[in-house]
Amino acid sequence: xxxxxxxxxxxKAAGLGAAGAAFAGSAFAAGPDDIDLIVVNAKVFTxxxxxxxxxxxxxxxxxxxxxxxSDEIRGLAGKKTQIYDAKGMTIVPGFIDTHNHxxxxxxxxxxxxxxxxxxxxxxxxxxIGKLRTRAAQTxxxxxxxxxxxxxxxVKDGRELNRHDLDKVSTxxxxxxxxxxxxxxYYNTKALEMAGVTKATTRFGGTFDKDSSGELNGxxxxxxxxxxxxxxxxxxxxxxxxxxRERDAAAFMSKQFVKYGLTGVHHSSGDFFTLQQVRxxxxxxxxxxxxxxxxxxxxMIAQGLRTGFGDEWIRLGATSEHTVDDSFSERTMALSTxxxxxxxxxxxxVTETQATLDAWCLKVHRAxxxxxxxxxxxxAIDMTLTAYERALKAxxxxxxxxxxxxxxxxxxxxxxxxxxxxxxPALFTTYAYYNGDKFHFYGQDMMxxxxxxxxxxxxxxxxxxxxxxxxxxxxxxxxxQGMVTRRGWNNEVWGPAQRITMDEAxxxxxxxxxxxxxxxxIKGSITTGKLADFVVLAxxxxxxxxxxxxxxxxxxxxxxxxxxxxx
Numbered sequence: 001x002x003x004x005x006x007x008x009x010x011x012k013a014a015g016l017g018a019a020g021a022a023f024a025g026s027a028f029a030a031g032p033d034d035i036d037l038i039v040v041n042a043k044v045f046t047x048x049x050x051x052x053x054x055x056x057x058x059x060x061x062x063x064x065x066x067x068x069x070s071d072e073i074r075g076l077a078g079k080k081t082q083i084y085d086a087k088g089m090t091i092v093p094g095f096i097d098t099h100n101h102x103x104x105x106x107x108x109x110x111x112x113x114x115x116x117x118x119x120x121x122x123x124x125x126x127x128i129g130k131l132r133t134r135a136a137q138t139x140x141x142x143x144x145x146x147x148x149x150x151x152x153x154v155k156d157g158r159e160l161n162r163h164d165l166d167k168v169s170t171x172x173x174x175x176x177x178x179x180x181x182x183x184x185y186y187n188t189k190a191l192e193m194a195g196v197t198k199a200t201t202r203f204g205g206t207f208d209k210d211s212s213g214e215l216n217g218x219x220x221x222x223x224x225x226x227x228x229x230x231x232x233x234x235x236x237x238x239x240x241x242x243x244r245e246r247d248a249a250a251f252m253s254k255q256f257v258k259y260g261l262t263g264v265h266h267s268s269g270d271f272f273t274l275q276q277v278r279x280x281x282x283x284x285x286x287x288x289x290x291x292x293x294x295x296x297x298x299m300i301a302q303g304l305r306t307g308f309g310d311e312w313i314r315l316g317a318t319s320e321h322t323v324d325d326s327f328s329e330r331t332m333a334l335s336t337x338x339x340x341x342x343x344x345x346x347x348x349v350t351e352t353q354a355t356l357d358a359w360c361l362k363v364h365r366a367x368x369x370x371x372x373x374x375x376x377x378x379a380i381d382m383t384l385t386a387y388e389r390a391l392k393a394x395x396x397x398x399x400x401x402x403x404x405x406x407x408x409x410x411x412x413x414x415x416x417x418x419x420x421x422x423x424p425a426l427f428t429t430y431a432y433y434n435g436d437k438f439h440f441y442g443q444d445m446m447x448x449x450x451x452x453x454x455x456x457x458x459x460x461x462x463x464x465x466x467x468x469x470x471x472x473x474x475x476x477x478x479x480q481g482m483v484t485r486r487g488w489n490n491e492v493w494g495p496a497q498r499i500t501m502d503e504a505x506x507x508x509x510x511x512x513x514x515x516x517x518x519x520x521i522k523g524s525i526t527t528g529k530l531a532d533f534v535v536l537a538x539x540x541x542x543x544x545x546x547x548x549x550x551x552x553x554x555x556x557x558x559x560x561x562x563x564x565x566x
Contacts (some may be wrong), residue, residue, distance in 0.1 A: 033045045035081045035532075037560055039398045040070040042086035043539055045502070046525040047093050047510045057533040062559035067527055089554060090539040093524050094262025095475035096512035098288075099320070099404050099465030101268045104248035104255075106469070111146040111246035112279045113176060114153060116469050117255070117269055119433060119488045124156045124164055127176070132169040138172060142232045146176040147467060149185070151329075152436045158198065160185045161210070161215025173231040180470045182326035183220045186227070191215060194226045200227065204350040220291065221325050221348055235297030245273040245532070250282035255557040257564040262532035263522065264514070265290055265425075265465075267319045267404075274313055284556075284563040286532070288316035288516045296363070305367035307517060311530060311559075316473060316516050317369035320404040321359060323351045324379035327407050327427065327449075330440045332375035334408065339442045345412045346378070349488040360386040364401075365394050369517075371402035377413060380406055384416045390393055391420055400517065404465060404512040409451045410510055414458050423515045425465030426450050428478030428508070431473055431494075432549065435487015438494075446494035453497045463515040464508040479504045479540055501548075 037059040044054040046067060056073035058065040058081075066073055077083060079137065107116060111134050112126055114120045121128060127146065135144045151159045165174045165187035175189035177183075186194075198215060200207050205223025210216040236244065242441065252423075256264055265288040266274070277283045289309075291299055296318055299305075307370035308315045325331035325348040330338060360370050370390065374383040387401040398421065406417075406424035427434075427450050438446050448454075453463040466473040482504040486492045501509070513523030522530045537552035556564040 003047050018030050018203045035065055035076055035078055037082050037084065038073055038077050039086055039091065040074050041088060042535075043088065043090045044525060045090065045092050045304070045505060045541075047506050048524040048526045051526075054525070055247065057525060061559040062531055062561075064525055064527050064529055064531050067525055086535065090536040091525070091533050092536065093507045093509040094522070094534055094556065094558065094562040095260045096263035096265075096464070096515075096523065097256075097261050097428075097466050097468070097473055097475070097508075098265045098402075098463045098512045098515045099267055100264045100468045100473060101470075102249070102252040102256075102264065103469060104250075104252035105244060106147045108248055108251060109143070109244065113146045113149040114179070116148045116179065117259075117472050117474065119153065120420055121153050121155055124154060124158075124160060127154075127160065128164060128167050131165070131174060131176070135169040135174070137174050138234070139232075140171040142172060142173045142234060143144060143190075144169060144174045146174075148179045149176050150179055159218065162186060162188050162191065162215065165217060169188050174249070175228075178326075178329055180326045182331055183218060183329045184224055186217045186219060188217075190231070191217065194230045196226060200226070202352060206347055206348070213492075220329070220331050221384055222350055242273070242276070245270050246276055246280070246282075249277045250280070253277065253282060254564075256473065257558065258553070259476075260534040260536075260553045260556050261285055261473065261475060262534070262556060262558045263288070263518075263561075265316055265516065268293075271295060273417050278312060283312065284558060286311060286522075286530075286558065287313045289313060289519070290316050290319040291368075292319035292321075299368060300363070300365045300366040308370040311521065312433075314516075315368075317371035317402045318363050320371055320373035321356070322373045323356060323383055324374060324376050326404065326470075327375045327430070328434050328437055330437070332407065333378040334376045335378050338440065339445070349378060349382070351382070353385065356382060356386045357389050360390040360401075361393055364390040364396070364399065367396075369400060369402060371404055373404045375407040377406045377408045377410060380409065380413050384413065384420070384422070387420055387422065388416070395473060398517075400515070402515065405467070406444065409448055409454065414451075414454060414460070417455075418458050418460055421461075423461050423463060424455065425463045425470060425512075425515060426452060426455075428464045428466045429472045429474060429481060430467075431481030431485050432477050432487055433481075435489050435491050438487070438491070443493065447496040449494055449497070451497050452499045452503070456499060456503055456507075462507055463512040463516045474549065475508050476540070476551055476553070477549040478508060480545065482507065483548070484545050505540070531557065533557050 035058050040056040056070040057067040058076050111130050165352040168174045174187040176185045202223040205221040208218040226518045263286040267290045324333035331347050333347040333349045372383040375378045400423045403424045510523035513519040540548045554566050
């Protein structure tokens, strides 16, 4: 952002759609001495249909200048040109994640129950021990919080309950939040402070009970609102808060490029902080910022639309407007009951159709790309209904309404998505990471979940959305899952939705650029586009499909600059 820009400031650069053409017509007219980098002897998978494969490319002023054979491109070198010999390594466009919650502060400052980036098992005793250590450093009545808990990756073979968390403390309210983000576990102290009893109910969520009918401490989605304002939280000065937020955002940017991500859609995080991190030179990936709450209201009030910004930070779709609950936590809204659940349970709808319709129309009329969180077929139907009504009331060409997750589909939903050119952002790493949860749905239902094959065959621009922290953000783990549908536990779920490696790479690059109307400037290795790419030690097309996630990322390059090197 502009140097010295204050909290209310916004990006001053605009006109992204024409950026590539303008650059090609002006700066590209300079001589070859201006070329900064030439890469030769590579296996380049461009994701450009006009030139799918290449050996080399040249980069000038942060963009691809030419793409072709090694001898041709090497001939463009000037006296100051850096030449990188890839020695047969594979290069693909920089990966783009279209749904991410980059809450680095939780990793840096809070109790991390399990590894947010990899598959990690733990025990309930270990969890209790970590929380006890934090409780010993925390005054009574102040919250003790744990994050990134995965209920099925616990060696005890059962979920946490309030009795476990009572062992942490009886003088502190204790909360452990599932990494999926839609369920939390509370100790007795927290339940009592919030006035929750066996009779308490709330729309859009549940207070779960054990086999004897007593509260077990598990609370889902909107029911957790009863804890707002309960107990005390450690506070920090404004200066301390800004420092913590900057450190957390810089930390996450380093993590993203380590895994090969050059573009991320931020569905949380402070916009002002991102500008500071950029000014400090610590923003290593490009950001499509998805606004919510007061920030979204300010955009509407000030006439700021989707696409306003520059190539590093721009305003994207809205943050996900939640219509139902979670895939991984088995609370999303289904039209049929969850298999084997007694009494019959169909998940949680968290929004009424009328409220959803009004919200969609409001943001659509303001020129902001609509984006709703809809996992189950019931929620996807509601979301498409709201989108169809908004588009009918206020027709806009190429609106590309976004559906985050879009997990369980059917033929009717696919046809309606295609008709309005909806752009779904499906879970990516879930196929590998969450394979242990799919038996809750069954093979038949999983053949219609994370439906990459169905959507690609229907001509839908399906994109990659890891949903980090609920899912790991590693693109190579994502590619492996899309191609094999095999989980870490060697189980295959939904094989009908397998896609090819070329298709998987396109989903995580060009399709993901299309998701935010940026396919004209990124997503492929094409002359005139931003020089964002990843150097891989092995070719994901030829290695064992079950080893793709283990390929070493040698370099991540954003705008022609190396931002990560192994």
